[in-house]
Amino acid sequence: MAEEKISREEVAHLAHLARLEVTDEEIDTFAVQLESILENVAKIAEVSDAGATPSSHNVTMTNVTRPDVVTASLDRDEVLAQAPAAEQDRFRVPRILDEE
Amino acid sequence: MTDLTRMTASELGAMIASGETSSVEVTRAHLDRIEKVDDEIGAYLHVSAERALAAAKAADDTVRTGKAPSPLAGVPIAVKDAFVTRGVPTTAGSRMLEGWLPPYESTVTTRLAEAGMVKLGKANMDEFAMGSTNENSAFGPVANPWNPQRTPGGSSGGSAAAVSAFEAPVAIGTDTGGSIRQPAALTGIVGMKPTYGTSSRYGVIAFSSSLDTPGPMARNVLDTALVQAAMSGHDPRDSTSLPAPVPDVVGAARLGAAQGISGLRIGVVRDLIAEGLQPAVKAQFDAAVQQLGDLGAEVTEVSCPHFAYGVAAYYLIAPSEASSNLARFDSVRYGLRVGDDGERSLEEVMSMTREAGFGPEVKRRIILGTYALSAGYVDQFYDKARTVRSLITADFDAAFGHVDVLISPTSPTVAYPLGTANTDPLSVYLLDLTTLPASLAGTPAMSVPIGLAEDPVADGQPLPVGLQIMAPHLQDDRCYLVGAALEAARDHACGGTFLDLAPAL
Numbered sequence: 001m002a003e004e005k006i007s008r009e010e011v012a013h014l015a016h017l018a019r020l021e022v023t024d025e026e027i028d029t030f031a032v033q034l035e036s037i038l039e040n041v042a043k044i045a046e047v048s049d050a051g052a053t054p055s056s057h058n059v060t061m062t063n064v065t066r067p068d069v070v071t072a073s074l075d076r077d078e079v080l081a082q083a084p085a086a087e088q089d090r091f092r093v094p095r096i097l098d099e100e
Numbered sequence: 101m102t103d104l105t106r107m108t109a110s111e112l113g114a115m116i117a118s119g120e121t122s123s124v125e126v127t128r129a130h131l132d133r134i135e136k137v138d139d140e141i142g143a144y145l146h147v148s149a150e151r152a153l154a155a156a157k158a159a160d161d162t163v164r165t166g167k168a169p170s171p172l173a174g175v176p177i178a179v180k181d182a183f184v185t186r187g188v189p190t191t192a193g194s195r196m197l198e199g200w201l202p203p204y205e206s207t208v209t210t211r212l213a214e215a216g217m218v219k220l221g222k223a224n225m226d227e228f229a230m231g232s233t234n235e236n237s238a239f240g241p242v243a244n245p246w247n248p249q250r251t252p253g254g255s256s257g258g259s260a261a262a263v264s265a266f267e268a269p270v271a272i273g274t275d276t277g278g279s280i281r282q283p284a285a286l287t288g289i290v291g292m293k294p295t296y297g298t299s300s301r302y303g304v305i306a307f308s309s310s311l312d313t314p315g316p317m318a319r320n321v322l323d324t325a326l327v328q329a330a331m332s333g334h335d336p337r338d339s340t341s342l343p344a345p346v347p348d349v350v351g352a353a354r355l356g357a358a359q360g361i362s363g364l365r366i367g368v369v370r371d372l373i374a375e376g377l378q379p380a381v382k383a384q385f386d387a388a389v390q391q392l393g394d395l396g397a398e399v400t401e402v403s404c405p406h407f408a409y410g411v412a413a414y415y416l417i418a419p420s421e422a423s424s425n426l427a428r429f430d431s432v433r434y435g436l437r438v439g440d441d442g443e444r445s446l447e448e449v450m451s452m453t454r455e456a457g458f459g460p461e462v463k464r465r466i467i468l469g470t471y472a473l474s475a476g477y478v479d480q481f482y483d484k485a486r487t488v489r490s491l492i493t494a495d496f497d498a499a500f501g502h503v504d505v506l507i508s509p510t511s512p513t514v515a516y517p518l519g520t521a522n523t524d525p526l527s528v529y530l531l532d533l534t535t536l537p538a539s540l541a542g543t544p545a546m547s548v549p550i551g552l553a554e555d556p557v558a559d560g561q562p563l564p565v566g567l568q569i570m571a572p573h574l575q576d577d578r579c580y581l582v583g584a585a586l587e588a589a590r591d592h593a594c595g596g597t598f599l600d601l602a603p604a605l
């Protein structure tokens with residue numbers, strides 16, 4: 001039996017960090033599946049990385065800037081029409097604080 | 101009358117340009133075909149009939165002035181639902197975006213429209229491009245036109261099925277870990293992942309930003325080249341877009357078909373002829389290798405020792421980037437909102453919305469990505485995966501010191517039965533072994549159909565097998581050269597085109 005890589009509690013905690021409500025049933029399923037996935041991906045530890053630099057991209061990245069010139073933006077009404085809720089030309093969000 | 105839906109894009113473009121037919125007629129023929137077969141196939145999530153006919157009429161008007169903008173003017177195309185299309189529903193296969201009408205348009209679809217192409221509609225896909233079977237679409241799976249009990253592959257499964265079922269002459273998809281090449285292989289069409297950065301990601305709903313690559317899918321190599329040429333090029337709106345010229349892929353496609361590949365050095369990647377490769381797929385691959393030799397290529401075996409770690413690196417990097425990219429679906433500015441009853445907090449509404457809006461594969465990858473990036477694991481997993489990515493790139497560089505292109509089977513299996521994807525995700529992930537190295541290195545790679553393999557489950561006729569051709573960065577033309585030579589030899593041998601072998605729908 002392989003060493004346990006991920007517990008139910010850890011799955012629930014990760015889901016919370018990702019702002020993802022999960023059911024007990026999903027936690028059970030994900031814990032089993034993620035454990036087998038992590039067991040498999042853990043084999044990258046075998047790779048000898050002498051002399052290799054980790055890369056986040058496969059092309060050379062440089063910072064891209066453009067002249068600070070005002071240009072047209074998206075149409076406000078069109079954008080707000082796609083929002084779940086809008087009020088006074090702004091996005092309306094549920095209350096931020098848990099308590100009054 | 102000629103069946104316009106059986107013609108290639110280059111033939112249609114020429115017929116429209118010469119006035120032999122019109123874009124409106126061609127578009128109508130495809131809309132009729134969709135009407136006839138798409139209930140069974142499910143390739144489209146949204147068909148924009150009126151918009152398409154209006155665009156077709158505009159294309160006809162332009163052609164009549166003698167100013168056709170490209171050889172594809174008036175030719176219809178299917179667009180994967182990952183591309184943002186202004187005023188046309190765009191969902192990325194997710195409930196999260198159901199009913200969303202984007203206020204802007206992707207660069208790639210803008211360029212195709214400027215080339216005079218006509219968008220037929222939005223093609224079905226795995227939710228947020230996560231999957232290899234198209235069964236993770238929130239709006240139902242797509243059937244493989246060769247056998248409706250089989251998956252077409254994923255995540256560009258709708259695009260692939262639309263092309264192979266003659267519901268569109270060409271399509272565009274996105275390839276993150278193989279999502280163009282694998283469905284192309286499983287449905288018997290050509291699919292190309294261009295060099296990363298040569299086709300813009302502006303307006304492509306992001307899955308894994310360092311890997312996502314828009315690309316063309318078509319029924320032959322020349323059409324694939326024509327679409328790639330039309331969609332590619334530097335885009336100042338995408339900071340990862342390369343300011344480099346795109347090679348002449350159309351010229352290479354014509355050259356490969358006409359002159360073959362005498363003297364070209366081809367390396368068979370030993371490390372991708374691995375466990376899980378179905379014997380019938382291997383037999384087709386071996387026959388194609390033989391054929392490449394007969395065409396005058398020098399074929400040798402090459403070892404790329406880190407390719408075997410591609411799956412592990414990919415399934416750490418892609419979910420990590422996805423967990424970050426998908427944070428934008430927070431119920432505030434667009435998409436779904438659940439639980440906003442005036443009592444719950446923003447955080448509760450966000451969590452409930454994401455629970456309701458995302459399917460299991462997306463949740464699994466968000467959690468996996470959150471894990472790989474969390475303190476204590478980031479060195480062990482994410483950073484190590486980034487190192488493997490460098491080593492895979494170094495393997496490619498070393499191999500391309502000796503050979504001009506690398507080849508492998510595109511997928512280790514033929515199309516598998518519908519209904520298996522979500523029970524054992526790991527086994528589905530392992531099937532991506534062959535396509536992932538080119539994704540991680542950002543090199544161009546094409547899948548071209550090479551033959552049919554006996555169906556291991558034996559519930560239908562033989563199923564398509566694809567061969568993958570990988571080339572160095574910005575040498576996409578080499579994929580076209582080899583793909584076109586193989587295609588010409590195959591068509592000559594069987595006296596027709598590959599999809600002539602498909603059962604009638």
